[in-house]
Amino acid sequence: MSARYGTTKLFFTIILAVALLGAVSASADISNVILVEQHMRFFAACPAGDIVHNLSFYLVDDYGSPIVGANTRISFYTNAEPYSVVFCDDPTGGQSDYFYPVGSEGNTYHYTFALAAGVEVDHTSHNVRMRVEWGSNYEFSDLLLPFISSPDLNGDLVVNLGDYGVFATIFRGDYDLRADLDNNGEVNLGDIAILVNHVGHTCP
Numbered sequence: 769m770s771a772r773y774g775t776t777k778l779f780f781t782i783i784l785a786v787a788l789l790g791a792v793s794a795s796a797d798i799s800n801v802i803l804v805e806q807h808m809r810f811f812a813a814c815p816a817g818d819i820v821h822n823l824s825f826y827l828v829d830d831y832g833s834p835i836v837g838a839n840t841r842i843s844f845y846t847n848a849e850p851y852s853v854v855f856c857d858d859p860t861g862g863q864s865d866y867f868y869p870v871g872s873e874g875n876t877y878h879y880t881f882a883l884a885a886g887v888e889v890d891h892t893s894h895n896v897r898m899r900v901e902w903g904s905n906y907e908f909s910d911l912l913l914p915f916i917s918s919p920d921l922n923g924d925l926v927v928n929l930g931d932y933g934v935f936a937t938i939f940r941g942d943y944d945l946r947a948d949l950d951n952n953g954e955v956n957l958g959d960i961a962i963l964v965n966h967v968g969h970t971c972p
């Protein structure tokens with residue numbers, strides 16, 4: 769198992785620099801939001817929601833001015849069946865719960881959250897979105913394209929022998945991001961160790 773995953777507490781920082789073509793107070797128009805830079809790509813999940821992530825991002829407007837004190841929230845969703853990620857919060861709708869910040873400093877917003885989820889199909893199709901919303905009524909939003917892995921490899925929201933079978937099939941074949949549970953670029957014994965650590969886990 770890699771040291772990176774061994775902490776079970778993964779730190780990711782994204783810098784979400786957005787440019788609004790109009791003033792911040794302009795009417796909400798998602799097409800006017802431009803994603804400039806993104807450093808966060810990978811989130812580990814388990815149906816039990818026992819893999820905690822710390823995440824921070826900052827918001828600026830079109831003129832580089834910080835957007836301070838905004839209401840913000842994040843959520844994850846898939847937008848086409850079969851869902852590449854199955855969320856305990858909404859297994860048939862492909863939608864996670866909302867997560868709200870644990871704190872902020874200026875225009876930097878901090879989150880601590882855990883995704884209770886499994887994966888279902890090859891998710892290299894990028895069929896997962898992380899939605900960042902802000903504004904007094906969350907009227908502005910932007911979308912990121914994360915990778916999500918889970919030891920629940922067949923998306924039935926329990927980690928058991930069925931997932932070993934999926935893992936074994938992938939292990940014998942070509943590299944598949946789905947089974948690269950620590951996102952280190954290879955599927956090997958370290959990933960099996962992660963799977964073993966989560967056996968028996970199911971939704972809260």
Ligand SMILES: [Ca+2]
Nearest residue numbers: 920922924926
């Ligand atoms: Ca499973």
Ligand SMILES: [Ca+2]
Nearest residue numbers: 948950952954
């Ligand atoms: Ca790996």
